[in-house]
Amino acid sequence: MNTIYQSYQLSERFEVAFNQIHDSLKSIVKINDDRFKTLLDIGVRKHQIINQYYNDLKQYAKLRNSLVHDKKELGYYIAEPHLDVVTHIEKIASIFNRPNYALMIATKEVITVNYDENIINTFQTIKRYGYSQYPVYRNKECVGLLATGDIVKWMTENVRNAVVELAEIKVKDVLKTVRNHPIEFAAKSIDIFSVEDIFENKHKNKIYLEAVIITENGKSDELPLGMVTAWDLIEIDYTVD
Template sequence: MVNFRKFQHPNLNHYHLTKDYDINILIVEVITMYSNNIHTFIKLYNEIDEFLRSKYRIDTNEGFSNVIRIGKNDFKQDDDYYKMITFAKLRNLITHNNDMIVEIHPKVVNSMMRIHKNFMPSQSVFSKFNRKVTTFETNDNLTDILRVIKEMDYSQFPVYQEKQFVGLITENGITKWLAKNFEEQIFSTDYITAWDILEIEENKDNVVFIDRNLTVEDAKDIFSFHLRNGKPTLDALLITHSGKNTEELLGIITRWDVIESE
């Protein structure tokens, strides 16, 4: 039985609960409103905690507040250190008190995000997004492309002609080609090439090559810059050693990757 003595919220005045049914309704409503704040707070706090434990080889049984004290000199501002001491207590309250509902104020989450950004070492795009990139030649057929989409569940592919980059195939380009040719006689995808799809892509400037040493934040800024300044929407960033399109591909970052990393 959950014991609510006092809970204040603009939409939830004082509740005097006596039935489990009433408690369940309240819990569902509060969780819906605040689970995102709590999730973000815990995620960011845990990343700082794990970083400090790894750096100073701190035992997993060591308390959260002590971990922050050990890593005091790693915080750029004294105020951040003292806030983290308080946040350590708040994290304990959230994690270990199942008989309470804790509301995380947006200002606390914003403060946690700022501390996390200042504290954590910048991660390079190579370390986060390094992966084998599936590419196609201009004469590869649509059947093979669709097969890869089905097997790998992604749909953005760099296209090359004799090792020279010529464009990026997207799901939108494939869909547009199929829609345009829908009313024609039955066709075989074996005879449709990657070049045919590229020719119908609306956005020819939908990709940028970037240096492997750029940070994840840099990558986010590139996407945002194109969005804010009326430039063509970027579908992907392609990672190479120094950002040249003649170099070997080391990874790919899509808009969805950026959203998921936030």
């Protein structure tokens, strides 16, 4: 294989990968503007995958413009991207293109508590699993989210002479006296980008969503298959190496 053919192949591979990423950005960001830089700048504020590769993609956009705009004839590029650069952008393109289901990052073992359960039993559940949030179910339907901090707050507000009587207290009694924890439901087919959009849209309306509970069809009366919090989205690790 001669040098000219190798150069052409690397440049063409780079351009193909860049175009794949551009198409993916259009699908992810969903705005009425197809410009790569605009998609990148808006998307970085909403999606972790774009944030992770933002600086790389800015540089690749400059290289792509040089390759395309300075091309003098078919098959001839004025600059040749290094093989490492081509390999890297191809790996990024594959990450952007592959289906990223939200269940991939969701907490798989969702531990629930019963609305009418005695709070002492809930203490045992918390001690066993150590989670900070538990979906609450009443008659097989999710009616809210119980946080361990809610219990502490309730206890501090109901202490009498350094004693809190818990024998007759149920989960519902705690839920009725603490702030609501906004949650949403989504089907198991939902992807990570769509979950990020749910959090972003709620935030725009000054609703600070605490979790998206994933069920078979996105209904509140189905068993939870996973739960995604805002922290889970921050912790997404998109690795190309």
